[in-house]
Amino acid sequence: MIPPLHHIRRFRVNAPRRLAAAVLRWSTSLLLAGALLTVVATTRMPVEAQQRGDQDQRGRIRSEVSLVSVLSSVLDKDGRPALNLTPDQFEVYEEGVKQKIEIFEPETQQPLDLTLMIDTSLSETQDLEFETEAASRFIRKLVRPGDRLALFEFADTITQIAPFSSDVPMLQAALKRIVPGDGTALYDAVYLGAQSLARNPLGRRRVIVLVTDGGETTSRTDFETARRAALRADALLYTIVVRVVKVEGGRNTAGEHALETIADSTGGATYFPNGAGELDEMFDRIDRELRTQYRLGYYPDPHPPAGTYRTLAVRVKCECKVRSRKAYYSGGRLD
Incomplete structure (x- = not known):
């Protein structure tokens, strides 16, 4: 028996509605599932990125802090x-x-930070001109692209006369401003030279070159404090001792021995030229050593x-x- 026409019409009308409702429910479910996946993905990604960042950070900390050079x-x-x-x-x-x-x-190419410290005490007056001229030639030879040098004079006090720079003409001009002073604050010079280097960025070699007669008279810093400062700064100490008095009994050998001890503990060296005329040779040794480390x-x-x-x-x-x-x-x- 064929159903009444109104039943057929009702079926034809309601079927699309039910189908549309089913499609709507199915689409909504897909949208909700997609949204949930998006939330999960966006929640996980920062965590994974953070984990990678933490690992990278740990690697940087290990390389920058733990590494001993x-x-x-x-x-x-x-x-x-x-x-x-x-x-x-x-x-x-x-x-x-x-x-x-x-x-x-x-033959490491790691750039240099170097403090050049010139003794200007009265006992050095007669050789001061030779020292500054030799130092000027040393600066011209030593400072290469990426290297920096700071210049200090010391007597009873320590004065920075040129900041860390690669400007060779400026550094050479600063040498001409050096004037004689009183006393010799030898340990203060080592300590303050180390401090100035320690403030500079990591990843650079740190060197103190000190030209003196080796006499210690006016330092506020003691020997051990100066030595520890050089070690803490990871600084090499090279000392050129210009002996004004040739006879050992007539000069302050305690300062000389102290400088030798500090230089040796840092991996540096102490040189004893037979006069200001040999300063160029001593500076050349230091330059050659720094280039072949x-x-x-x-x-x-x-x-x-x-x-x-x-x-x-x-x-x-x-x-x-x-x-x-x-x-x-x-x-x-x-x-």
């Missing part, structure tokens, strides 16, 4: 720089424990507590003499 000057039996050595010829020890060398740079880097194992004094030793498998710093302070430089 050791500059080593290696000399052959004739006192000349020993070149072309390989990583397997070096060993680094911290507190007697052998460390894994992670960074090896022969090996840079070694390692992450201490075990990791030491911050601020602790750590002994260091570098050994080289060759008939050579190696100079490097004997200690460092973990986790921080001099502020």
Whole structure:
């Protein structure tokens, strides 16, 4: 039996409505599911990005804070720089424990920050002109693109006469403003030279070059404070001692020995020219050594507590003499 026409019409009218409602419910479900997935995705992405950021940050912290960098000057039996050595010829020890060398740079190109400190005490007056002329030639030879030098004069006080700069003519002109003073604040000079270097950015070699007669008379800083300041600043100390009095009994040898001790502990050196006429040779030695240094880097194992004094030793498998710093302070430089 055929259904009445009005039933057929009702079916034809209601079926599209039910279909539309079903489609609407299905579409809404899809939209809600998509929105939920979007929320989940946008919630997870920052977390993952943050995790990656945390890992990157930990890596940066490890590389910038934990890494111990050791500059080593290696000399052959004739006192000349020993070149072309390989990583397997070096060993680094911290507190007697052998460390894994992670960074090896022969003839490192790491830029220099250098404080050049000229003794202007009365005892140096007769050689001051020779010293400033030799220093001017040293500056011209030493300062290369990326390097910076600051100039200080010291007597009973320490005065900065040129800030850190790569401007060679400006630095040379500043040397002409040096004037004689009274007394010799030797330890103050080392301490303040280290402080000035410690304020500079990381990733640069730090060097103090000090020209003096070696007499200590007016420092407020004592020997140990000066030595520790140089170590905390990761600074190499090179000293040129111009002996005004040639006879040992007539000069202050305590200052000379103190400078030798500080320089040795930092990995630097002390030179004793036979007069101002040999200053150029001494400056040339320093320049040559700075250009042929090996840079070694390692992450201490075990990791030491911050601020602790750590002994260091570098050994080289060759008939050579190696100079490097004997200690460092973990986790921080001099502020």
